[in-house]
Amino acid sequence: MSAAEVDLLVLGGGPAGMAAAWEAALAGKRVWIVEREPSLGGLCATTERDGFRFDLGGHRIVSKRAALVDRIRALMGDALEERTRKSVIALRGQRFTYPLVAAELATKLPPSLLARAAVDYARERALDALGRRSPDATFHQWVERRFGRTLYELFFGPYTEKLWGMSADELSSDWASQRLSLLNLSDVALRLAGVRKGAARTYARRYLYPRGGIGALFERLARELDALGVRVLCDAEAIAFDRDPADGSVRHVRLRAGGSQIELRCGGVVSTIPLDACATLIAPHDRATREHGAALSHRGLRFLNVMLDGPAPVLDATWVYVADPSLFMTRLQEPAERSRSMTPEGKASVMIEIPCDPGTHEFNASDESLCERAIEQLQDVGVALRGRVIGAFSTRAPYAYPRYALGYDRHRDALFSAIARAPNVWTVGRQGLFRYVFMDTAMEMGFAAAREFVRGQRSDPRTIAAIDNNPTLHEAQSVLG
Numbered sequence: 001m002s003a004a005e006v007d008l009l010v011l012g013g014g015p016a017g018m019a020a021a022w023e024a025a026l027a028g029k030r031v032w033i034v035e036r037e038p039s040l041g042g043l044c045a046t047t048e049r050d051g052f053r054f055d056l057g058g059h060r061i062v063s064k065r066a067a068l069v070d071r072i073r074a075l076m077g078d079a080l081e082e083r084t085r086k087s088v089i090a091l092r093g094q095r096f097t098y099p100l101v102a103a104e105l106a107t108k109l110p111p112s113l114l115a116r117a118a119v120d121y122a123r124e125r126a127l128d129a130l131g132r133r134s135p136d137a138t139f140h141q142w143v144e145r146r147f148g149r150t151l152y153e154l155f156f157g158p159y160t161e162k163l164w165g166m167s168a169d170e171l172s173s174d175w176a177s178q179r180l181s182l183l184n185l186s187d188v189a190l191r192l193a194g195v196r197k198g199a200a201r202t203y204a205r206r207y208l209y210p211r212g213g214i215g216a217l218f219e220r221l222a223r224e225l226d227a228l229g230v231r232v233l234c235d236a237e238a239i240a241f242d243r244d245p246a247d248g249s250v251r252h253v254r255l256r257a258g259g260s261q262i263e264l265r266c267g268g269v270v271s272t273i274p275l276d277a278c279a280t281l282i283a284p285h286d287r288a289t290r291e292h293g294a295a296l297s298h299r300g301l302r303f304l305n306v307m308l309d310g311p312a313p314v315l316d317a318t319w320v321y322v323a324d325p326s327l328f329m330t331r332l333q334e335p336a337e338r339s340r341s342m343t344p345e346g347k348a349s350v351m352i353e354i355p356c357d358p359g360t361h362e363f364n365a366s367d368e369s370l371c372e373r374a375i376e377q378l379q380d381v382g383v384a385l386r387g388r389v390i391g392a393f394s395t396r397a398p399y400a401y402p403r404y405a406l407g408y409d410r411h412r413d414a415l416f417s418a419i420a421r422a423p424n425v426w427t428v429g430r431q432g433l434f435r436y437v438f439m440d441t442a443m444e445m446g447f448a449a450a451r452e453f454v455r456g457q458r459s460d461p462r463t464i465a466a467i468d469n470n471p472t473l474h475e476a477q478s479v480l481g
């Protein structure tokens with residue numbers, strides 16, 4: 001076993017981990033990143049095949065954090081494109097422009113449905129006025145109390161249960177307030193019902209996108225880290241912490257890298273790996289920690305990346321939300337709508353987002369069978385792929401969404417307490433905090449942890465966990481103006 005020494009060890013090389021390494025290296029610290037996958041980027045990686053490029057779900061940069069956006073602009077130079085987002089909702093065999101156009105609603109939706117939605121909505125407001133409601137516990141309660149049963153059954157219930165693979169009665173109401181696209185869609189649904197009138201909210205239609213996909217940003221950042229002397233170990237992971245018996249600090253970390261083991265002496269650890277995995281490294285023999293960790297789970301996603309002959313556009317939209325529960329996908333994306341660099345000249349592509357968990361049929365089915373099913377189903381959404389498909393391959397994100405099942409916050413809090421026992425360990429990012437955060441918030445958390453490390457002062461894990469993800473502002477305006 002070889003031995004080495006660093007100031008800061010970063011576990012996980014996604015946006016949060018890379019940001020932490022960047023900030024610490026700029027402060028002159030010796031930093032290592034240990035990443036389990038063969039390359040950096042995490043959920044923000046981009047995959048290339050035969051000249052077609054696909055993100056894991058199609059990311060965009062929209063942030064109210066001007067200082068962060070300035071850093072990204074400086075890093076990317078002219079490789080950053082300004083784009084305009086175009087989204088539509090596929091519902092009941094129709095497509096609705098988003099933001100909605102009043103004339104389109106009037107012609108496409110049955111008046112009886114609109115009337116029922118308005119009555120349900122008024123009923124909820126009347127119950128509010130009586131003022132004897134218990135707090136919203138579940139997603140179902142949260143939505144139905146705000147929008148009424150008809151709208152819940154029309155869109156929120158089916159979409160949410162398909163996305164999560166669980167009943168909306170078992171999902172915490174926290175999800176409703178944190179899920180960006182659902183908040184948008186709530187506005188849409190109210191307009192569908194004619195309950196909300198007037199001009200649509202100003203959505204962040206413009207965004208920044210790196211030429212070559214979101215992964216290009218993290219490839220550039222990886223080169224920057226290399227120039228700063230950060231060492232990156234891919235296909236590697238931490239297998240044990242050795243803690244100081246006096247104060248609980250982590251002094252040595254045992255790493256597995258390829259076929260060998262490395263003993264690393266370090267001054268601190270910023271972890272962006274799943275919260276339960278980090279807590280288990282700190283307290284490997286603690287039964288309660290293991291039980292709390294086992295109670296938290298993630299929703300996985302499979303992305304079916306379909307390569308097409310003939311020119312773009314295919315969808316004529318950046319995103320198509322698919323609400324119908326009989327169709328197995330939740331979203332479609334067209335990479336060329338984000339950047340022409342995503343497909344070869346004269347070709348097009350579509351990415352189909354399928355919520356599913358490891359071990360299930362949808363997660364494991366062959367690309368061919370899934371693609372055939374998708375081609376069949378997409379006809380109902382008005383997307384004709386037959387005869388154009390050159391090939392299809394899948395990418396998978398088993399940790400795509402932290403699952404906010406009822407009571408999740410109690411288990412998460414217990415794991416924060418386990419982490420707090422090691423005063424030189426920070427847990428940050430989407431997996432590290434078991435919190436639905438965007439790329440910019442994940443990076444901000446990485447910066448914050450690195451600054452605390454440089455100052456030699458660690459706050460309680462809940463302090464960084466509370467950094468504002470601010471989805472409403474994030475969606476309502478962008479630094480692009």
Ligand SMILES: Cc1cc2nc3c(=O)[nH]c(=O)nc-3n(C[C@H](O)[C@H](O)[C@H](O)COP(=O)(O)OP(=O)(O)OC[C@H]3O[C@@H](n4cnc5c(N)ncnc54)[C@H](O)[C@@H]3O)c2cc1C
Binds near residue numbers: 013035043236
């Ligand atoms: C479908 C989808 C669409 C999204 N769209 C957007 C968008 O448009 N805009 C936006 O801002 N955000 C978007 N996001 C969110 C964004 O992807 C995340 O906020 C961001 O990737 C979080 O960064 P992170 O570093 O915290 O986590 P991750 O990106 O998940 O990185 C964690 C890293 O840790 C590694 N790891 C895990 N376990 C271990 C281990 N034991 N040892 C070593 N390494 C390990 C993983 O391989 C991974 O590389 C989207 C997310 C999804 C799922």
